[in-house]
Amino acid sequence: xxxxxxxxxxxxxxxxxxxxxxxxxxxxxxxxxxxxxxxxxxxxxxxxxxxxxxxxxxxxxxxxxxxxxxxxxxxxxxxxxxxxxxxxxxxxxxxxxxxxxxxxxxxxxxxxxxxxxxxxxxxxxxxxxxxxxxxxxxxxx
Amino acid sequence: xxxxxxxxxxxxxxxxxxxxxxxxxxxxxxxxxxxxxxxxxxxxxxxxxxxxxxxxxxxxxxxxxxxxxxxxxxxxxxxxxxxxxxxxxxxxxxxxxxxxxxxxxxxxxxxxxxxxxxxxxxxxxxxxxxxxxxxxxxxxx
Numbered sequence: 001x002x003x004x005x006x007x008x009x010x011x012x013x014x015x016x017x018x019x020x021x022x023x024x025x026x027x028x029x030x031x032x033x034x035x036x037x038x039x040x041x042x043x044x045x046x047x048x049x050x051x052x053x054x055x056x057x058x059x060x061x062x063x064x065x066x067x068x069x070x071x072x073x074x075x076x077x078x079x080x081x082x083x084x085x086x087x088x089x090x091x092x093x094x095x096x097x098x099x100x101x102x103x104x105x106x107x108x109x110x111x112x113x114x115x116x117x118x119x120x121x122x123x124x125x126x127x128x129x130x131x132x133x134x135x136x137x138x139x140x141x
Numbered sequence: 142x143x144x145x146x147x148x149x150x151x152x153x154x155x156x157x158x159x160x161x162x163x164x165x166x167x168x169x170x171x172x173x174x175x176x177x178x179x180x181x182x183x184x185x186x187x188x189x190x191x192x193x194x195x196x197x198x199x200x201x202x203x204x205x206x207x208x209x210x211x212x213x214x215x216x217x218x219x220x221x222x223x224x225x226x227x228x229x230x231x232x233x234x235x236x237x238x239x240x241x242x243x244x245x246x247x248x249x250x251x252x253x254x255x256x257x258x259x260x261x262x263x264x265x266x267x268x269x270x271x272x273x274x275x276x277x278x279x280x281x282x
Contacts, residue, residue, distance in 0.1 A: 123264035
């Protein structure tokens with residue numbers, strides 16, 4: 001298929017971070033998960049073959065330890081929008097990480113991040129789209 | 142266009158509930174928003190033309206006050222999954238509300254709700270799909 005395995009760094013091992021870490025590890029990607037709360041790593045599956053770093057990724061030394069300069073993808077999935085934004089910008093602007101994706105609960109900063117070539121995932125907007133699709137489907141009947 | 146306006150009850154006036162309430166009110170639907178915390182109604186736009194009920198929708202009398210028997214759509218968007226599940230089931234099973242949609246943060250009960258003809262919106266699953274699409278797009282390059 002010509003598909004390559006990737007080196008993926010994930011910030012935050014909450015529900016979303018852990019789910020993605022498990023998925024990408026399963027298909028053979030190299031995954032590093034960073035969370036300052038080590039208990040969160042319990043969400044990783046027993047088969048998870050990547051690395052765990054129990055530190056605050058806002059400390060740039062930690063990103064360097066995680067080999068940010070070699071990463072194909074950085075996923076910012078911490079529960080704090082500001083943390084996600086700051087790390088996403090550092091990765092994109094300083095380390096030129098090819099793909100940087102950040103979750104934002106509060107989507108007002110979406111445009112700003114997109115200008116810096118950071119892709120934004122807004123659970124709010126995604127949910128709104130789904131609701132509208134279901135309801136407008138019913139409305140059209 | 143033959144599209145009809147709907148009677149829509151929304152449980153929870155958080156970010157998602159308020160956003161949907163504003164949108165549907167704007168296009169002419171009749172909207173009732175229920176939240177036990179009246180301060181949440183400040184998220185409604187000045188143009189919001191629907192009704193606000195400051196009560197706990199787990200109390201079935203409140204659903205009756207909101208005329209659940211006449212609703213086309215019930216949206217469960219409170220921040221508590223169990224609250225959403227219980228109200229969704231009451232609406233679907235007792236009042237036969239045509240369209241019942243519930244947000245679930247923890248998607249393990251999705252199948253159960255879908256069996257009862259409740260549509261489930263999982264911000265987690267929607268976000269995961271988006272991440273995968275972006276990353277697999279890059280992988281394929």
